[in-house]
């Protein structure tokens with residue numbers, strides 16, 4: 001329990017630290033404040049306009065810095081999903097502040113007449129400093145609108161391509177700030193923005209240049225198995241050094257195979273279903289869209305790259321220190337399959353209650369192997385739950401099959417509705433929030 005609490009605390013501290021970094025430009029801004037900034041309404045509005053610009057840029061650069069996806073960097077945040085939640089919040093805060101920034105400056109000018117307010121917002125085209133700000137803001141709106149599902153759920157690949165506009169928005173907003181060169185006082189202007197820009201541009205360089213050269217490991221598809229008609233399990237053999245990872249980790253896999261109908265050169269996240277003790281990697285891929293459908297027909301010999309590992313689902317992937325409850329649904333079985341394969345390979349045991357939610361027997365992926373693995377792991381009990389026969393998973397079912405549920409560390413991985421339902425049941429059954437761990441197969 002203590003370990004779970006410290007993991008949750010560490011993740012909170014890491015997230016808080018990122019937000020706290022914005023205190024640096026805030027402190028520098030405060031250094032430059034004078035009595036004149038508070039002398040009347042126009043001065044206060046002008047000061048707030050500059051402040052929203054400074055904080056908005058700081059959040060935008062911090063959000064960009066978090067997008068690097070350097071393997072291991074997500075661990076203190078409690079996994080990549082949580083890291084990206086902070087990235088989204090920072091982006092949203094930046095957009096709100098940077099939208100308020102020109103309006104506050106215009107309101108401040110409005111005190112001296114509407115003409116001045118209009119000129120503040122829309123100066124002559126030769127005023128590159130102001131217009132670069134507008135261009136950066138417009139770009140932010142373009143790349144962030146789909147993230148907030150403004151136009152419905154976006155197509156993932158289109159969203160990703162659009163998100164690259166963020167790089168331009170960052171560069172142009174830095175140009176805007178440099179051209180005004182009075183966002184922060186004295187020498188702090190140069191130091192603070194160089195530091196923040198360095199973090200953001202370093203992250204972008206890692207993501208789009210270095211990670212492709214040094215972060216991706218080459219593998220070959222050595223075997224293709226079909227555990228169900230819409231799921232394929234690939235075995236990947238390393239062509240150079242093998243990836244080091246923990247049970248429950250996921251990777252970004254990119255196939256390079258022109259025979260694929262879709263997804264050539266596209267990276268997608270998949271959980272490794274193999275034990276880290278195996279010399280090859282395995283991953284089970286369900287047909288959930290264009291790229292994953294095309295992978296159903298990938299052939300042995302195809303070349304892929306693997307980048308990672310990411311995620312931090314299990315607290316102690318190699319052992320079971322205290323009683324655990326696992327709940328999986330659909331393809332969400334993959335992290336549990338990996339951990340069972342790993343515990344069996346280690347000949348380790350532990351008090352595990354695994355509620356395996358499926359629609360019916362015909363759709364129970366890996367059921368025979370999971371039953372065999374449960375037989376090899378002392379203390380592990382597999383309990384299938386059949387939706388078509390038993391209805392939605394209920395608190396009664398959980399209580400009947402796991403009497404000491406509030407004493408267990410709970411891990412959930414499945415479709416979002418199941419994740420939410422099980423979390424609500426566990427909270428109602430007095431399982432503390434810090435003992436509930438979820439993995440989501442959607443990062444948007």
Ligand SMILES: Cc1cc2nc3c(=O)[nH]c(=O)nc-3n(C[C@H](O)[C@H](O)[C@H](O)COP(=O)(O)OP(=O)(O)OC[C@H]3O[C@@H](n4cnc5c(N)ncnc54)[C@H](O)[C@@H]3O)c2cc1C
Pocket residue numbers: 155156157250267268269270271272283284285286287288289290291292293311331334440441442443444
């Ligand atoms: C941490 C994690 C682990 C996963 N593990 C597995 C697994 O073991 N087995 C499995 O079958 N599936 C897994 N997935 C889901 C898998 O990544 C998606 O099914 C796949 O990317 C869908 O791509 P598509 O082009 O086929 O479908 P699309 O129609 O393009 O996408 C369907 C949905 O999948 C998500 N998605 C698509 N591409 C990405 C991407 N590059 N990054 C993040 N999300 C994306 C989006 O939410 C999207 O709406 C995992 C996802 C995550 C985030």
